[in-house]
Amino acid sequence: MKVAYWPGCVSRGFTPELHGSMAKVAPLLDIELVELDRACCTGAGVIAEHNQELADTLNARTFALAQQVPGAELMMNICSTCQGAQSECQERLDASAEYREHVNATLASEGLSYEKGLTNKNFLWLLVEEIGLDELRSRVRRPLTNLKVGPFYGCYIVRPRKRLGIDAEHPRDSYLHQVIDALGGTVIDYAGMRKCCGFPIITMNKEASLKQAGRHLGDAEDAEADCLVTPCPLCHLNLDLQQPLASGVVGRELNMPVLHLPQLVGLALGLDPKELGMGKHVVRPTSVIDWSASVVGAAA
């Protein structure tokens, strides 16, 4: 399937391995990525905090660009925070024809216009709803047997439920669980899996921020997870990049690798850990996970 692809900023900045691994994984799932390289940052909630109409207009521009991609079935992102920030703006834009017109008037000088009803899905949602778990399962070349994976969702992709379309039919707040299972891994539940990583206040209250990250990492260790997986690069920054500092704040040793979702999928689809950029992590996945033991029935 062809998608208008919004990679976000951090996936091309401080977590380059995320964008890179998505590019590697997409062809294995028959996803054609048409990158929205003209679009700007979603604002991550911060621009909306500064000026709501500004955030709505900047995102309406991105949506309009996505709607112009010929043959694209929908727009896809790989960042929970992008998903949340975009969904918030889209909720307002879709709610009122009058407001949409007002915003589109600003976009008119570029010849752009957003039409209500864009479908915008995080890669996680796309995996489950568009590709399907059975299809995903059938493409697994290296089942994650014996790999104990703790899901870490990120706030922006699980709350508020109504805005994000989470209901009994679309239990999107359980999709990471479903994907880990489909890839052959073992899901590890732990207290912090749907809590905040602390990243949004890292510059305002660093101790509280790192305490959040440290606690969740510690909880996951206590639950004997081998690694975490997250669809959010900002969570990844606090959980992986800041892990040495978080360890100091909570006063315990931490050694918990955190994988980006496309990396976990890529591993199961048979890609090499190095190809997926896992060497770039602060906490190296290879330091904990014994890949030889996890490779069961590799078809390659």
Add this chain to the structure above:
Amino acid sequence: MAEAHDRPPESFTLRLRRYDPESGEAPYWDEHTVELEPHRSVLEAILQARDRFDGSIGIRCSCRQAICGSCGVRVNGEPALACHTHLDAARTSAGTEGVIEIEPMGNMPVIKDLIVDMDAVHWKKVQRVTPWLLAKEPVPEREYLVSKESMVDVTQTMACIQCGACVSDCLAMEVDPGFIGPAALAKAYRFVGDPRDDEQRERLTDLAQDPHGIFDCTHCFKCVEACPKDVNPMGQIMRLRRIATSDQHIKDHNNGKRHEAAFTTLIKDNGLLWEAELLPRSYGGNSWFGKFAPSAGKELLSSLPAILKALVRGKVTPAGALKPHKIPREDLKAVQGIYEKVEGREQRYELNLYVTASDEEVSGNGASAAATGAPPSPAGEEPSAVAPPPVDPGPPSAAGPEGESAQVGAGEDAEPPTGAHADENSQEGDDS
């Protein structure tokens, strides 16, 4: 509804968290099975268990109709009013066994069983924000006259029933018990947004400078989800931040304003985020020179272990850190044009769906009045009248008198004016 009420009583099993701090015993789980019609509330089930099986079960309640805010508990792990949660719904959201798990709210000490100490946490924090009007002088002999729009703006916070559900689930408070928290900060907006109040700037300065104030919110949406009255506490905190930084230009010690300014400016300059520049600017000030400020240097030093590791791993390259990613020049110009146009408006334009509802929800009126009044302008100015009208007022419709869509049942118990009234004769929006 009539059908639901006709259903015969069924068995429901409750698993109650029991704890009596005075006993010296550890908390424990206690199970009881009650017989009630499925549309009855979890509160009724708890009361039946207390009446029939164990008179010592501690639960606080009063009105039993979701208005007094006394019976806040956690049902299957989620905060809720026990009286406002139907038993059949609670059984559905329970685990596979269908046992309804009821615990006291979080972030507050337990007095007994399901009763938490609201005084020790919630009410103390509400007191903290001076929850009363500091009236503008001279106080008029009769009532103040203010524009309707300016009061509609604060009705969402007035819908709060002080149940503490948001406090229970606040993730910032979980790691920083000093955080003023969602309920109290929503209450603060009640007065910051009130055009009759004379101390907007003082209130905001206080809340911005407090290390546990508005910039301590971690933006996790827990309170938004928890609130049974759709108060959107996090949204109110964002509005407090917006007025503090953009209107009152308060420079806080917590990097709140600097962070927001640095982020917003970097996107305007590059189109994409430049993380390596955002952090030093958030500490040192919103310019290229920010990174040389002593506060930025100190932060850099404390983050050195993480930075070095990131460099060693090739996660961050020196070139990547020193040079921003940018979107193409033409697009950047377009983005900057949007900034100039929107930020150049005389008044901020805000759509609050709590107040206006969506097109679908506004019956017989596809194009409702779009924007609410922006929050009152900086102190010293008269309360602003109305938000600027939308660029194009849209097709004329059979709407009521002007501004009717902003009518809100503004009682303290106001249900959101959204879908509630749109049930019967709603029609398709005109924008399919």
